Amino acid sequence: MTLDKIARLIGAKVLCGEEKLTEIDAPRAYACDLMSDVLALCSPAALLITGLTNIQIVRTAQMLDIPGVLFVRGKTPMRDTISLAAESGISLIISNMSMFQVCGILYAEGIKPCILSNGGE
Amino acid sequence: MPEPIDLEYDVVADDYQTAGEASNNLKETLKILGVNSSICRRAAIIAYEAEMNLVIHAGGGRIVANIDENKVEIKTIDQGPGIPDIGLAIQEGYTTAGDHAREMGFGAGMGLPNIKRNADVFEIDTKVGVGTTLRTVINLKESPI
Numbered sequence: 550m551t552l553d554k555i556a557r558l559i560g561a562k563v564l565c566g567e568e569k570l571t572e573i574d575a576p577r578a579y580a581c582d583l584m585s586d587v588l589a590l591c592s593p594a595a596l597l598i599t600g601l602t603n604i605q606i607v608r609t610a611q612m613l614d615i616p617g618v619l620f621v622r623g624k625t626p627m628r629d630t631i632s633l634a635a636e637s638g639i640s641l642i643i644s645n646m647s648m649f650q651v652c653g654i655l656y657a658e659g660i661k662p663c664i665l666s667n668g669g670e
Numbered sequence: 671m672p673e674p675i676d677l678e679y680d681v682v683a684d685d686y687q688t689a690g691e692a693s694n695n696l697k698e699t700l701k702i703l704g705v706n707s708s709i710c711r712r713a714a715i716i717a718y719e720a721e722m723n724l725v726i727h728a729g730g731g732r733i734v735a736n737i738d739e740n741k742v743e744i745k746t747i748d749q750g751p752g753i754p755d756i757g758l759a760i761q762e763g764y765t766t767a768g769d770h771a772r773e774m775g776f777g778a779g780m781g782l783p784n785i786k787r788n789a790d791v792f793e794i795d796t797k798v799g800v801g802t803t804l805r806t807v808i809n810l811k812e813s814p815i
Binding site for chain 1: 686687689690693694697707711714715718719773774775776779780781783784787
């Protein structure tokens with residue numbers, strides 16, 4: 550599903566990378582506030598859903614080739630977080646919904662979980 | 671790859687703004703060298719987790735990377751407090767990180783396990799009160815540059 554469609558489904562606002570939203574395809578998503586868990590378990594090309602807004606979120610996305618990050622609960626990231634994402638070609642979107650709500654909506658619309666290393670999803 | 675490449679980065683303690691720059695630079699260098707994206711991600715995860723350990727636990731340190739046609743070797747060297755119990759430190763979930771690291775999304779006790787999982791060679795030389803050297807190698811033979 551394109552990031553553009555994801556943003557529309559959950560009423561998300563675009564913080565940076567708007568021009569890429571229709572090109573980014575995120576068939577999977579990973580929702581987490583622990584960056585080491587993301588590094589361990591998030592698939593490349595997945596959407597990262599998080600409640601954290603600091604610059605290390607974008608660093609983590611850089612390492613894993615994550616094309617887009619969705620911030621939940623309406624928490625706006627700091628300016629340096631947005632700047633680094635823009636420099637890195639990573640799109641950022643923000644939703645006022647809770648993590649549970651966005652996960653529920655996106656799962657119901659067909660976004661798949663990342664495949665865990667223990668074989669589960 | 672025509673010539674081996676050596677990279678070295680200084681990592682500053684408790685600097686969460688610049689943390690990750692070195693690892694991203696290493697990853698970008700590997701991409702430019704034409705290393706396949708899966709290997710680039712493995713190297714990036716190793717470097718980034720090790721870099722965060724230097725930032726969070728070790729009082730800073732150095733990252734040294736040596737890249738040639740056979741391998742990507744990533745080492746971190748610090749003069750921090752050392753690791754009293756390596757067996758505990760490589761258990762998933764064990765952490766000694768403080769509140770600030772946790773607020774940044776780290777300190778979940780996954781750093782060393784993540785490094786080990788992505789490395790073909792994983793070695794730690796540590797002495798309490800002296801420091802720690804971590805050495806990892808990713809073999810490139812099955813994924814030549």
